[in-house]
Amino acid sequence: QKEVEQNSGPLSVPEGAIASLNCTYSDRGSQSFFWYRQYSGKSPELIMSIYSNGDKEDGRFTAQLNKASQYVSLLIRDSQPSDSATYLCAADASGGYQKVTFGTGTKLQVIP
């Protein structure tokens, strides 16, 4: 069973701080990685996708991928109370189109 693992949290950070969310995956053949944000009672919405080793930045968000360590992370700079949500890490399955495995999510709380 291929897995994506995340710390369930909650991760509490003060407003304005950097929030660091981490994820590991077991399928060495995974090529595509995604971070989704899910507010309580809502559906997941995509924040970032990353396919190559290294960093990818989009506004206050930076995704980092290390395929050798099978590790993906998401950094949120200048955290805002509106960032409080559950963050889901996902990886595609090797050889399987659109078969995506999700982690159970990390709950982030940004304290004003």
Added chain:
Amino acid sequence: KAGVTQTPRYLIKTRGQQVTLSCSPISGHRSVSWYQQTPGQGLQFLFEYFSETQRNKGNFPGRFSGRQFSNSRSEMNVSTLELGDSALYLCASSLGLVQNIQYFGAGTRLSVL
């Protein structure tokens, strides 16, 4: 451009009944995936359809089935409902190629009594 539309938004059923959920993907998207989300198990992959063919399947019993129509709309059916089937069912659509991003609908919340 309209997003992914799921109907109905809420359903209440009793054990033993069956239920059909519907998903209309984003225009031009040919892939539809279904997920079950529960507090304890997170998001679990059910199956994925592409051009009317089931391309991938998760580890769910045969009571869970689906289909996709020529206009890419998809339905999911659950027969002989059990209490444990109570969950949020999410549909996601994409272009269906490698590295394509999935976009989620609002979900159907199913309660089995």
